[in-house]
Amino acid sequence: MDAYRKALLAVEAALEKKAYDVVVLEVEHLRSIADFFLIATGRSDTQVQSIAREIEERMARERQRPLSTEGLSLGHWAVLDYNDVVIHLFFEPVRAIYRLETNWVDARRLTLPEPYRSLAKSLSLRATG
Numbered sequence: 118m119d120a121y122r123k124a125l126l127a128v129e130a131a132l133e134k135k136a137y138d139v140v141v142l143e144v145e146h147l148r149s150i151a152d153f154f155l156i157a158t159g160r161s162d163t164q165v166q167s168i169a170r171e172i173e174e175r176m177a178r179e180r181q182r183p184l185s186t187e188g189l190s191l192g193h194w195a196v197l198d199y200n201d202v203v204i205h206l207f208f209e210p211v212r213a214i215y216r217l218e219t220n221w222v223d224a225r226r227l228t229l230p231e232p233y234r235s236l237a238k239s240l241s242l243r244a245t246g
Contacts, residue, residue, distance in 0.1 A: 118179055120145075120152035120201035127197075127204050128233050130175040131157045134168040137240040138212070139233075142224035152201040154221070158212050162192030165206045169195045172204060 118126075124141055131139060136157035145152040159165035169189055176182070181199055188195040193211045197204040205217055218224075229237060 118181060123176070123179075123181060123199060123202045124153040124155055124227070125230070125233065126175055126179060126181075127155050127172050127199075127202060128229060128237075130172040131155070131168050131204075131206070132233060132236050132240065134159075134164065134171045135240055136164075136168050136206070137237070139229070139237045139240075140218050141227040141229065142218060142221055143227050144221060144224045146225075147221065147223055151198075151203040153203075153227070154217075154224070155202060155204045156207070156212075156218050157205075158207050158209050159192075160209055162208050165192040165195055165208050168206050169197060169204075172197060 128139060128141060136159055138158040140156045142154040143152065144154055157168065159168055166189060173183065176199065184198045184200055186197050193208045195206040228234065
């Protein structure tokens with residue numbers, strides 16, 4: 118499975134569990150450790166854990182296993198490393214502290230294809246309003 122398809126599969130799983138502020142950064146040109154970073158937010162530590170489990174289950178059905186995972190037990194910041202796609206899931210107040218997507222100013226923000234773009238926008242609007 119190529120990295121783009123893997124990133125979209127993770128986006129789909131995250132959105133299914135109502136993640137919001139979903140951002141996919143293309144970072145391959147930065148010689149980073151991945152081709153894409155997925156960053157998403159959950160409203161609670163429990164939701165962050167649920168999003169992570171859904172991503173792991175979806176990826177496992179496609180025979181994709183993480184190289185490593187961190188932070189799942191606390192749910193404040195979970196990282197799932199799928200080699201060319203690294204997924205960062207944040208509990209809302211923690212994401213505001215780290216603002217990870219602003220650390221990669223040279224990264225290209227991927228425009229999500231439909232229907233992911235509309236769903237992500239809808240979930241983000243509900244979270245803020």
